[in-house]
Amino acid sequence: MSTVASLTRATLAKDLRLEWRSKDAINSMLFFSLLVVVIFSFSFDPTAEESRHIAGGLVWVAFLFAAVVALNQTWAREMRNQVLDAYRVSPAPPNALFLAKVIGNFIFVTVLQALMTPLFIVFYNLRALGPAYQLPIVAALGTWAMVVNGTFFAAMSLRTRSREIMLPLLLFPISIPALLAMVEATGAILTGEFSARFWIVLLAAYDVVFTIASLFLFGFVLQAE
C-alpha cells in the first residue's frame, strides 16, 4: 500500500512538472471553456431566473468537453517515445500510475473550474438561492466522476487509431448518470427549489463504484497490446 502511495506521489509530481513546463492540457482546456462561455453568452440572453435553471447544464457540459482535452493529453504524453513501455516493464504497480493520472487530471480540471467559475457567474448573472456550501461538494464529486472514467477510457483508447474520437464515444454514454446528477444537483442548489441531497448521494455512489472498477481493471488495460 505504501509502495502504491509513494509511486502515486512520484508519478503525480512528474506529471505536474511536465504540465508546468509544457502547459499543454491547461491551456487547451482554458481556451476551450472560454470559447464555450463566450459563445453561449452570445447565443442566449437569459434572465437571472432562466440562468439559474440552465446554468447547471451549461457549466458541466463545458467542463466535460474541456476535460476530454486534458484526458487525451495525459496519455499522449506517455505515448511519446513510448515512455509507457518503461513503466510496463518496471515492477511498479499499475494502480499507482492510474491514481496519479486521475489525481493529476482532477487537479487540472479543478484549476480550470476555479478560473472559469467567476466568468460563468458574471456572464450568466448567477447567485445560489439554495445551500451554496453544497456547490464545492458537487464540484468535487462531479469532477472525480469525470476524471476517473475519463482517465480509464482514455487509457483504453490509447492504442486505437482515432483516440480523440474514441474517448468521447466511450466516455459520454457511461457518464450520463453522473452528468445528470451533477446538472440536477447544481440546478437544485442554484434555484433552491428542491434538495440536492439525493443527487449528491448518487454522485458519491457513482464515484465509489467506478473508482473501484477502474482500479480493478486498469492492470489489464495497461498490459494490453
Add this chain to the structure above:
Amino acid sequence: MPPASDLPPVSAAVVVAGLVKQFGRFAALRGVNAQFAPGRLYAILGDNGAGKTTLLRALAGLTPPTRGSISMLGTTDLRSVCGQLGYMAHPSLLYEEMSGMENLGYFARLYDVKNSDQRCADVIRAVKLDPSLTRPVGQYSQGMRQRMSLARALLNDPKILLLDEPFSNVDLRSARGMVNLLTGLRAAGKTIFVVTHQASLLEGAADEFVWMEAGQIVSRTSDLQHQETR
C-alpha cells in the same frame, strides 16, 4: 510461482520454447526455441521484419506470446522478475521535457533504487554523459538520447539486459564506448541481448551471433564471418 530471488541458480538465464506471436494473420514469431546461458552477450541479427524486436519485446514481457513459453531466471512468471530486467527500446522511453537526471530519478523510484541520486549520476557517467546537464532530453542529440536511454536501462542493475538498436544514430566512438561498457557488464555476469544492424561493432565482444529470419532463429554462431557467409 516462487519469486525469482527464492529460486535455485539456473543453468540457462532464458529459455524460449515454441514461441509464436501473431499479429492478426501475420506471424512475427514462428515457433522460436532457444536457450541462452547466463553471463553472455548475444547479438541478435536479421533483416527487417525477421522478428528481432518482437522477440525482445516478448522477453521483456511487453508482447504476450500467442503460443509457447518464456522462462527467465528460472520462472515463467515474467512479472516476478521484471525488476531484474533492463530494457532499451528503439524509441528513447524518456520524457522530453525533463532533464536526464530528472528522468532517471523518476525511473529509480519505479524500481525502488536505493541511494538513487548517486546511482543515477553513476549510470549517466557510465554512458559518458554529464549528470549535471540541466537541459531537457528533448534538446539532446539523437546519440545522447540513445546513451541516456541505455543509462535508464542500467539503472536497476539488471541481471538481464535487452537492448534494441542501441547503436543507431550513435557516432562510432560513442558506439565503441557503449560496446566496452556492455563487455564490462557481461564480465560482471549480466546476460545481454543486443538487437542490431551494426553487427561488426560487436565482433570480438559478443559470445554468440543469433541470426533470425522470418520469425525463426536460423543459426547461432560464435563467429560473425561464418554467419555472414551462410
